[in-house]
Amino acid sequence: MPNMDPKKCPMPVQEPDVRNKNFSEVALGYTLEMAVNEAKRCLNCKNKPCVSGCPVNIDIPAFIGKVAEGDIEGAYGVLSAQSALPAVCGRVCPQETQCEGKCVRGIKTESVGIGRLERFVADWHREHSGEKAAAPASNGHKVAVIGSGPSGLTAAGDLAKMGYKVTIYEALHTPGGVLVYGIPEFRLPKEIVRQEINGLKDLGVDVETNVVIGKTITIDELFDMGNEAVFIGSGAGLPRFMGIPGESLKGVYSANEFLTRINLMKAYKPDSKTPIQHAKNVAVVGGGNVAMDAARCAKRLGAENVYIVYRRSMNELPARKEEVEHAEEEGIIFKTLTNPVEVLGDADGNVCGMKCVEMELGEPDESGRRRPVVKEGSEFTLDVDCMIMSIGTSPNPLIRSTTPGLETNKHGCIITNGDDGLTTRNAVYAGGDAVTGAATVILAMGAGKNAAKAIDEYLKSKNA
Numbered sequence: 001m002p003n004m005d006p007k008k009c010p011m012p013v014q015e016p017d018v019r020n021k022n023f024s025e026v027a028l029g030y031t032l033e034m035a036v037n038e039a040k041r042c043l044n045c046k047n048k049p050c051v052s053g054c055p056v057n058i059d060i061p062a063f064i065g066k067v068a069e070g071d072i073e074g075a076y077g078v079l080s081a082q083s084a085l086p087a088v089c090g091r092v093c094p095q096e097t098q099c100e101g102k103c104v105r106g107i108k109t110e111s112v113g114i115g116r117l118e119r120f121v122a123d124w125h126r127e128h129s130g131e132k133a134a135a136p137a138s139n140g141h142k143v144a145v146i147g148s149g150p151s152g153l154t155a156a157g158d159l160a161k162m163g164y165k166v167t168i169y170e171a172l173h174t175p176g177g178v179l180v181y182g183i184p185e186f187r188l189p190k191e192i193v194r195q196e197i198n199g200l201k202d203l204g205v206d207v208e209t210n211v212v213i214g215k216t217i218t219i220d221e222l223f224d225m226g227n228e229a230v231f232i233g234s235g236a237g238l239p240r241f242m243g244i245p246g247e248s249l250k251g252v253y254s255a256n257e258f259l260t261r262i263n264l265m266k267a268y269k270p271d272s273k274t275p276i277q278h279a280k281n282v283a284v285v286g287g288g289n290v291a292m293d294a295a296r297c298a299k300r301l302g303a304e305n306v307y308i309v310y311r312r313s314m315n316e317l318p319a320r321k322e323e324v325e326h327a328e329e330e331g332i333i334f335k336t337l338t339n340p341v342e343v344l345g346d347a348d349g350n351v352c353g354m355k356c357v358e359m360e361l362g363e364p365d366e367s368g369r370r371r372p373v374v375k376e377g378s379e380f381t382l383d384v385d386c387m388i389m390s391i392g393t394s395p396n397p398l399i400r401s402t403t404p405g406l407e408t409n410k411h412g413c414i415i416t417n418g419d420d421g422l423t424t425r426n427a428v429y430a431g432g433d434a435v436t437g438a439a440t441v442i443l444a445m446g447a448g449k450n451a452a453k454a455i456d457e458y459l460k461s462k463n464a
Helices: 032-039 060-068 072-082 086-092 114-128 150-161 190-202 219-224 255-263 289-300 321-329 441-462
Strands: 142-146 165-169 206-208 229-232 252-254 281-285 305-310 333-336 338-345 351-364 370-374 380-382 386-389 428-430
Touching: 032 060, 032 114, 060 072, 060 114, 072 086, 072 114, 086 114, 086 190, 086 441, 142 150, 150 165, 150 190, 150 229, 150 441, 190 206, 219 229, 229 441, 252 255, 255 289, 255 386, 281 289, 289 305, 289 321, 289 386, 305 338, 351 386, 428 441
Parallel strands: 142 165, 142 229, 165 206, 229 428, 252 386, 281 305, 281 386, 305 333
Antiparallel strands: 338 351, 351 370, 351 380
């Protein structure tokens, strides 16, 4: 019998006043009983609208059906057939605007908790299955993947399953890309990322760290090494700033630097070799998921007041609803319809305040959102000693500048010819944030999957 409860099974979480003082995972996960009960809310629709909302086309009703039967390993088999990173996606994907946004149950009640079930299945498999994936037979061809973030890992995994010898080249000392340097431990434990990457290594994927493409080695040299195709999944790690006075003061961070120090280098630990400022009053400028992550990290570092400073209203916040709710529960203060115009400094060059203006919403801009305009005579000063800029990122120009024939747009994003990810260079493909600018993990994975398929088709035709 289907479970016709109008609400999805609640996710157990740490209490707000406890979790905002630690970096342990906020969501605690479903029990088996909870997962089976939630799975029975799925109506197993024949036309599967939820699948159309999944960038990697997981057969969602099939995996949920397995959970409802109590066959968790069977459910994992369905998931892993399409997704290289189910434990990651179950935690960080914006399901509410993708698969769950298409769920028929969501029309009149709450959608099925697809993301929560995906997380449960992936965690169950990790905890109960000791079986390693077997490396497939080699087809004798080599492909290089640049970047070990979600698009690179997905492309590498799919190509390895097809028999290609794949080597991932990662600029940092630890693989995982944005999954390890950008997303905090309390949302995505790094041990989970490590285990997902180990699963790719079991398939025969090699990972070389501390390799900066364009400096350590070029794309042309990768071809000279016998690679027949290259996939660029290098992300968008170059931070943007507002260009206002005072941005060079001590205590002004990009969200990328702030989160990298905390997530990758564990700057929150007392014995960290890369310590970070423990400020009293912190302003995070921006309203996306990265801004929420930075604000929640600052609170965990002991800040008394952490402000989200965003020039539009709460209704326009681009961050996931769940992340906004968690931030509010943890004591983050939202100063919406507010925009900074100057960072103030003391005699020693440290941040001591932020001059702001109040905003009001005018006519819609090219994005369809109402354009914020300054409210006359509304200037005020916010008392802060740390400012974190989270207003977007763009791709690093190093690969573009060292690869003749590789074209980018005015934002520095690599130009491709469509879903297959082919760039303006023959046999060079790209996907993820390097192409789109900062976006979601699952969209980057979808791009990696499409590119892997296109690379396989290209090499088969070339070598026929």
